[in-house]
Amino acid sequence: MKRQKLRSFLLLLSFLLFPITLFYFSPYLIIQGGAAGIITGSFLTFAGLFFFSLFFGRAFCGWLCPAGGLQECCFTVTDKPIKNKKLNRLKYVIWVLWLLGIAAAFFSAGGIHSIDFFYMTDHGISASSLPGLVIYFGIITLVTVLALTLGKRGMCHSICWMAPFMVLGVKVKDRLHLPSLHLRPAPDKCVNCRLCNKKCPMSLEVHTMVAAGSMKNTECILCGECVDSCPKKAITLTFN
Secondary structure, eight states: OHHHHHHHHHHHHHHHTHHHHGGGGOHHHHHHHHHTTEEEHHHHHHHHHHHHHHHHTTHHHHHTOHHHHHHHHGGGTOOOOOOOTTHHHHHHHHHHHHHHHHHHHHHHTTSOOEEETTTTOBTTBSSOSHHHHHHHHHHHHHHHHHHHHHOTTHHHHHTOSSHHHHHHHHHHHHHHTOOOEEEEEOGGGOOSOOHHHHHOTTOOOHHHHHHHTOOOOTTOOOOOHHHHHOTTOOEEEEEO
């Protein structure tokens, strides 16, 4: 379980740094910067997440996402699994509309004029003023409410604007057959205890995937919880 302790530590650290990093994950600042022809830090962050996912899938979500860290803290209050799987479609609708907004913003500005990684930050810090703090606590409230009402990692399933970039990266990776981090099942070792289902922070039917001999699922965040909780080692986390 050392791996899970490390994962929990990294998620907690990422959440504690969220007042600094908030604007680098901001979907709005990309549009605001685009209207001025500026490539912002958040634009570069999302591009980086896409390229990261070519080799590590959605591991960022499971290991480094500040919102993921907050949501997993909410597990101590409620750890009910997500029941409505249709929620997963909502984030893609939001994502497409957002991409159209970004394209329109850069078009209105006549294209790209400059790059400013620290756009709208104070010496690189996001929540350093009253407006920044209001945005910070607004995001924190939204993420918490979704996690407590919808279920485990409710935001990840419903409105996350970062996940589609990584899902797209996974699709491209599979098409190109790139070596990447992934789960490998051993169905013959499974004893049907279903502990993997209970431990999965994304409420996936891990047991069913193991039985089918394929662990491919766009909502998998490669956290390794199913691997480390399986008493028979029927799942492994590997890179090849």
